[in-house]
Amino acid sequence: MSELREPCVPGLFTEEGGASLLGARCRSCGTPYFPAPSHCRNPSCAESALEPQAFGGGGTLWSYSVANFAPPAPHRFDEPFRPYVIGVVDLDQGLRVVGQMVGEAADMRVGARVDLVVAPIYHEDGKAFTSWKFELSRGSREHA
Ligand SMILES: [Zn+2]
Incomplete structure:
Protein backbone atom coordinates (compact mmCIF):
# COMPACT_ATOMS: atom_id res chain seq x y z
CA MET A 1 0.00 0.00 0.00
CA SER A 2 2.96 2.34 -0.56
CA GLU A 3 1.36 3.35 -3.86
CA LEU A 4 0.01 6.90 -3.91
CA ARG A 5 -3.75 6.86 -4.31
CA GLU A 6 -6.18 9.58 -5.28
CA PRO A 7 -9.93 9.32 -5.93
CA CYS A 8 -11.02 9.73 -9.59
CA VAL A 9 -13.82 11.92 -8.31
CA PRO A 10 -13.35 13.49 -4.86
CA GLY A 11 -16.13 13.41 -2.28
CA LEU A 12 -18.05 10.37 -3.55
CA PHE A 13 -16.43 7.65 -1.45
CA THR A 14 -13.89 7.05 1.29
CA GLU A 15 -11.43 4.38 2.36
CA GLU A 16 -11.23 5.53 5.98
CA GLY A 17 -12.73 2.98 8.33
CA GLY A 18 -13.46 0.63 5.42
CA ALA A 19 -14.60 1.35 1.89
CA SER A 20 -17.89 3.21 1.74
CA LEU A 21 -19.97 5.36 -0.57
CA LEU A 22 -20.88 8.83 0.71
CA GLY A 23 -24.61 9.05 0.11
CA ALA A 24 -27.69 10.08 1.99
CA ARG A 25 -30.87 8.65 3.43
CA CYS A 26 -34.20 10.41 3.95
CA ARG A 27 -35.01 10.44 7.67
CA SER A 28 -38.69 10.80 6.84
CA CYS A 29 -39.28 7.94 4.35
CA GLY A 30 -36.02 5.95 4.62
CA THR A 31 -35.13 6.12 0.90
CA PRO A 32 -31.36 5.64 0.36
CA TYR A 33 -29.50 7.72 -2.22
CA PHE A 34 -26.09 7.67 -3.86
CA PRO A 35 -24.87 10.19 -4.77
CA ALA A 36 -26.73 12.43 -2.32
CA PRO A 37 -29.46 14.47 -4.11
CA SER A 38 -30.52 17.97 -3.11
CA HIS A 39 -33.91 16.74 -1.88
CA CYS A 40 -35.83 13.47 -1.45
CA ARG A 41 -37.25 12.27 -4.79
CA GLY A 56 -20.45 0.02 2.64
CA GLY A 57 -19.93 -3.62 3.46
CA GLY A 58 -21.52 -6.52 1.62
CA GLY A 59 -24.15 -6.99 -1.00
CA THR A 60 -25.51 -9.31 -3.68
CA LEU A 61 -24.71 -9.18 -7.38
CA TRP A 62 -28.09 -8.42 -9.00
CA SER A 63 -26.87 -8.34 -12.63
CA TYR A 64 -23.75 -7.65 -14.64
CA SER A 65 -22.46 -7.08 -18.14
CA VAL A 66 -19.06 -7.08 -19.81
CA ALA A 67 -17.63 -3.96 -21.44
CA ASN A 68 -15.57 -5.15 -24.41
CA PHE A 69 -14.79 -1.64 -25.54
CA ALA A 70 -12.70 1.13 -23.99
CA PRO A 71 -14.74 3.81 -22.23
CA PRO A 72 -14.88 7.12 -24.15
CA ALA A 73 -13.05 10.23 -22.93
CA PRO A 74 -12.92 11.74 -20.36
CA HIS A 75 -12.83 8.26 -18.79
CA ARG A 76 -9.34 6.87 -18.43
CA PHE A 77 -8.00 3.32 -18.30
CA ASP A 78 -4.67 1.52 -18.16
CA GLU A 79 -3.21 0.52 -21.53
CA PRO A 80 -3.61 -1.98 -23.03
CA PHE A 81 -7.37 -1.96 -22.57
CA ARG A 82 -8.79 -5.13 -21.06
CA PRO A 83 -12.52 -5.96 -21.04
CA TYR A 84 -14.03 -5.41 -17.63
CA VAL A 85 -17.21 -6.35 -15.81
CA ILE A 86 -19.83 -3.81 -14.73
CA GLY A 87 -22.03 -5.04 -11.90
CA VAL A 88 -25.32 -3.91 -10.42
CA VAL A 89 -25.24 -4.68 -6.71
CA ASP A 90 -27.89 -4.65 -4.01
CA LEU A 91 -26.04 -3.54 -0.89
CA ASP A 92 -27.33 -5.02 2.37
CA GLN A 93 -27.91 -1.44 3.54
CA GLY A 94 -30.70 -1.07 0.96
CA LEU A 95 -29.03 0.68 -1.97
CA ARG A 96 -28.82 -0.65 -5.56
CA VAL A 97 -25.65 0.70 -7.13
CA VAL A 98 -23.61 0.22 -10.30
CA GLY A 99 -19.87 -0.36 -10.15
CA GLN A 100 -16.94 -1.98 -11.84
CA MET A 101 -16.26 -5.56 -10.67
CA VAL A 102 -12.86 -6.84 -9.61
CA GLY A 103 -12.14 -10.05 -11.54
CA GLU A 104 -13.07 -11.85 -14.71
CA ALA A 105 -16.51 -12.33 -16.27
CA ALA A 106 -16.14 -16.13 -16.07
CA ASP A 107 -16.12 -15.92 -12.25
CA MET A 108 -19.30 -13.79 -12.00
CA ARG A 109 -22.74 -15.15 -11.29
CA VAL A 110 -25.99 -13.43 -10.41
CA GLY A 111 -26.73 -13.80 -6.71
CA ALA A 112 -23.05 -13.98 -5.68
CA ARG A 113 -22.04 -12.23 -2.45
CA VAL A 114 -19.78 -9.23 -3.03
CA ASP A 115 -17.97 -6.61 -0.95
CA LEU A 116 -17.55 -2.91 -1.65
CA VAL A 117 -13.88 -2.00 -2.11
CA VAL A 118 -11.89 1.01 -3.28
CA ALA A 119 -9.45 0.05 -6.05
CA PRO A 120 -7.45 1.65 -8.87
CA ILE A 121 -9.19 2.49 -12.16
CA TYR A 122 -6.05 3.73 -13.89
CA HIS A 123 -2.49 4.85 -13.16
CA GLU A 124 -0.85 8.11 -14.16
CA ASP A 125 2.29 9.97 -13.05
CA GLY A 126 3.09 7.22 -10.54
CA LYS A 127 -0.29 7.56 -8.89
CA ALA A 128 -3.26 5.20 -8.73
CA PHE A 129 -6.59 6.88 -9.39
CA THR A 130 -9.26 4.99 -7.51
CA SER A 131 -12.98 4.43 -7.53
CA TRP A 132 -15.40 2.14 -5.75
CA LYS A 133 -15.65 -1.39 -7.11
CA PHE A 134 -17.16 -4.67 -6.02
CA GLU A 135 -15.21 -7.81 -5.31
CA LEU A 136 -16.58 -11.33 -4.96
CA SER A 137 -16.66 -12.29 -1.27
CA ARG A 138 -14.29 -15.05 -0.25
CA GLY A 139 -17.07 -17.67 -0.08
CA SER A 140 -18.40 -16.65 -3.51
CA ARG A 141 -14.98 -17.04 -5.07
CA GLU A 142 -14.55 -20.56 -3.68
CA HIS A 143 -17.92 -21.69 -5.01
CA ALA A 144 -17.75 -19.95 -8.39
ZN1 LIG B 1 -38.21 11.06 1.80
Missing part, protein backbone atom coordinates in the same frame (compact mmCIF):
# COMPACT_ATOMS: atom_id res chain seq x y z
CA ASN A 42 -39.83 9.88 -3.34
CA PRO A 43 -43.15 11.29 -4.67
CA SER A 44 -45.07 10.00 -1.64
CA CYS A 45 -42.62 11.44 0.88
CA ALA A 46 -44.24 14.14 2.95
CA GLU A 47 -41.01 15.72 4.13
CA SER A 48 -37.56 15.79 2.54
CA ALA A 49 -35.22 15.21 5.48
CA LEU A 50 -31.94 14.03 3.97
CA GLU A 51 -29.02 13.20 6.19
CA PRO A 52 -25.58 11.97 5.16
CA GLN A 53 -25.07 8.20 5.24
CA ALA A 54 -22.09 6.04 4.34
CA PHE A 55 -22.95 2.85 2.49
Whole structure:
Protein backbone atom coordinates (compact mmCIF):
# COMPACT_ATOMS: atom_id res chain seq x y z
CA MET A 1 0.00 0.00 0.00
CA SER A 2 2.96 2.34 -0.56
CA GLU A 3 1.36 3.35 -3.86
CA LEU A 4 0.01 6.90 -3.91
CA ARG A 5 -3.75 6.86 -4.31
CA GLU A 6 -6.18 9.58 -5.28
CA PRO A 7 -9.93 9.32 -5.93
CA CYS A 8 -11.02 9.73 -9.59
CA VAL A 9 -13.82 11.92 -8.31
CA PRO A 10 -13.35 13.49 -4.86
CA GLY A 11 -16.13 13.41 -2.28
CA LEU A 12 -18.05 10.37 -3.55
CA PHE A 13 -16.43 7.65 -1.45
CA THR A 14 -13.89 7.05 1.29
CA GLU A 15 -11.43 4.38 2.36
CA GLU A 16 -11.23 5.53 5.98
CA GLY A 17 -12.73 2.98 8.33
CA GLY A 18 -13.46 0.63 5.42
CA ALA A 19 -14.60 1.35 1.89
CA SER A 20 -17.89 3.21 1.74
CA LEU A 21 -19.97 5.36 -0.57
CA LEU A 22 -20.88 8.83 0.71
CA GLY A 23 -24.61 9.05 0.11
CA ALA A 24 -27.69 10.08 1.99
CA ARG A 25 -30.87 8.65 3.43
CA CYS A 26 -34.20 10.41 3.95
CA ARG A 27 -35.01 10.44 7.67
CA SER A 28 -38.69 10.80 6.84
CA CYS A 29 -39.28 7.94 4.35
CA GLY A 30 -36.02 5.95 4.62
CA THR A 31 -35.13 6.12 0.90
CA PRO A 32 -31.36 5.64 0.36
CA TYR A 33 -29.50 7.72 -2.22
CA PHE A 34 -26.09 7.67 -3.86
CA PRO A 35 -24.87 10.19 -4.77
CA ALA A 36 -26.73 12.43 -2.32
CA PRO A 37 -29.46 14.47 -4.11
CA SER A 38 -30.52 17.97 -3.11
CA HIS A 39 -33.91 16.74 -1.88
CA CYS A 40 -35.83 13.47 -1.45
CA ARG A 41 -37.25 12.27 -4.79
CA ASN A 42 -39.83 9.88 -3.34
CA PRO A 43 -43.15 11.29 -4.67
CA SER A 44 -45.07 10.00 -1.64
CA CYS A 45 -42.62 11.44 0.88
CA ALA A 46 -44.24 14.14 2.95
CA GLU A 47 -41.01 15.72 4.13
CA SER A 48 -37.56 15.79 2.54
CA ALA A 49 -35.22 15.21 5.48
CA LEU A 50 -31.94 14.03 3.97
CA GLU A 51 -29.02 13.20 6.19
CA PRO A 52 -25.58 11.97 5.16
CA GLN A 53 -25.07 8.20 5.24
CA ALA A 54 -22.09 6.04 4.34
CA PHE A 55 -22.95 2.85 2.49
CA GLY A 56 -20.45 0.02 2.64
CA GLY A 57 -19.93 -3.62 3.46
CA GLY A 58 -21.52 -6.52 1.62
CA GLY A 59 -24.15 -6.99 -1.00
CA THR A 60 -25.51 -9.31 -3.68
CA LEU A 61 -24.71 -9.18 -7.38
CA TRP A 62 -28.09 -8.42 -9.00
CA SER A 63 -26.87 -8.34 -12.63
CA TYR A 64 -23.75 -7.65 -14.64
CA SER A 65 -22.46 -7.08 -18.14
CA VAL A 66 -19.06 -7.08 -19.81
CA ALA A 67 -17.63 -3.96 -21.44
CA ASN A 68 -15.57 -5.15 -24.41
CA PHE A 69 -14.79 -1.64 -25.54
CA ALA A 70 -12.70 1.13 -23.99
CA PRO A 71 -14.74 3.81 -22.23
CA PRO A 72 -14.88 7.12 -24.15
CA ALA A 73 -13.05 10.23 -22.93
CA PRO A 74 -12.92 11.74 -20.36
CA HIS A 75 -12.83 8.26 -18.79
CA ARG A 76 -9.34 6.87 -18.43
CA PHE A 77 -8.00 3.32 -18.30
CA ASP A 78 -4.67 1.52 -18.16
CA GLU A 79 -3.21 0.52 -21.53
CA PRO A 80 -3.61 -1.98 -23.03
CA PHE A 81 -7.37 -1.96 -22.57
CA ARG A 82 -8.79 -5.13 -21.06
CA PRO A 83 -12.52 -5.96 -21.04
CA TYR A 84 -14.03 -5.41 -17.63
CA VAL A 85 -17.21 -6.35 -15.81
CA ILE A 86 -19.83 -3.81 -14.73
CA GLY A 87 -22.03 -5.04 -11.90
CA VAL A 88 -25.32 -3.91 -10.42
CA VAL A 89 -25.24 -4.68 -6.71
CA ASP A 90 -27.89 -4.65 -4.01
CA LEU A 91 -26.04 -3.54 -0.89
CA ASP A 92 -27.33 -5.02 2.37
CA GLN A 93 -27.91 -1.44 3.54
CA GLY A 94 -30.70 -1.07 0.96
CA LEU A 95 -29.03 0.68 -1.97
CA ARG A 96 -28.82 -0.65 -5.56
CA VAL A 97 -25.65 0.70 -7.13
CA VAL A 98 -23.61 0.22 -10.30
CA GLY A 99 -19.87 -0.36 -10.15
CA GLN A 100 -16.94 -1.98 -11.84
CA MET A 101 -16.26 -5.56 -10.67
CA VAL A 102 -12.86 -6.84 -9.61
CA GLY A 103 -12.14 -10.05 -11.54
CA GLU A 104 -13.07 -11.85 -14.71
CA ALA A 105 -16.51 -12.33 -16.27
CA ALA A 106 -16.14 -16.13 -16.07
CA ASP A 107 -16.12 -15.92 -12.25
CA MET A 108 -19.30 -13.79 -12.00
CA ARG A 109 -22.74 -15.15 -11.29
CA VAL A 110 -25.99 -13.43 -10.41
CA GLY A 111 -26.73 -13.80 -6.71
CA ALA A 112 -23.05 -13.98 -5.68
CA ARG A 113 -22.04 -12.23 -2.45
CA VAL A 114 -19.78 -9.23 -3.03
CA ASP A 115 -17.97 -6.61 -0.95
CA LEU A 116 -17.55 -2.91 -1.65
CA VAL A 117 -13.88 -2.00 -2.11
CA VAL A 118 -11.89 1.01 -3.28
CA ALA A 119 -9.45 0.05 -6.05
CA PRO A 120 -7.45 1.65 -8.87
CA ILE A 121 -9.19 2.49 -12.16
CA TYR A 122 -6.05 3.73 -13.89
CA HIS A 123 -2.49 4.85 -13.16
CA GLU A 124 -0.85 8.11 -14.16
CA ASP A 125 2.29 9.97 -13.05
CA GLY A 126 3.09 7.22 -10.54
CA LYS A 127 -0.29 7.56 -8.89
CA ALA A 128 -3.26 5.20 -8.73
CA PHE A 129 -6.59 6.88 -9.39
CA THR A 130 -9.26 4.99 -7.51
CA SER A 131 -12.98 4.43 -7.53
CA TRP A 132 -15.40 2.14 -5.75
CA LYS A 133 -15.65 -1.39 -7.11
CA PHE A 134 -17.16 -4.67 -6.02
CA GLU A 135 -15.21 -7.81 -5.31
CA LEU A 136 -16.58 -11.33 -4.96
CA SER A 137 -16.66 -12.29 -1.27
CA ARG A 138 -14.29 -15.05 -0.25
CA GLY A 139 -17.07 -17.67 -0.08
CA SER A 140 -18.40 -16.65 -3.51
CA ARG A 141 -14.98 -17.04 -5.07
CA GLU A 142 -14.55 -20.56 -3.68
CA HIS A 143 -17.92 -21.69 -5.01
CA ALA A 144 -17.75 -19.95 -8.39
ZN1 LIG B 1 -38.21 11.06 1.80
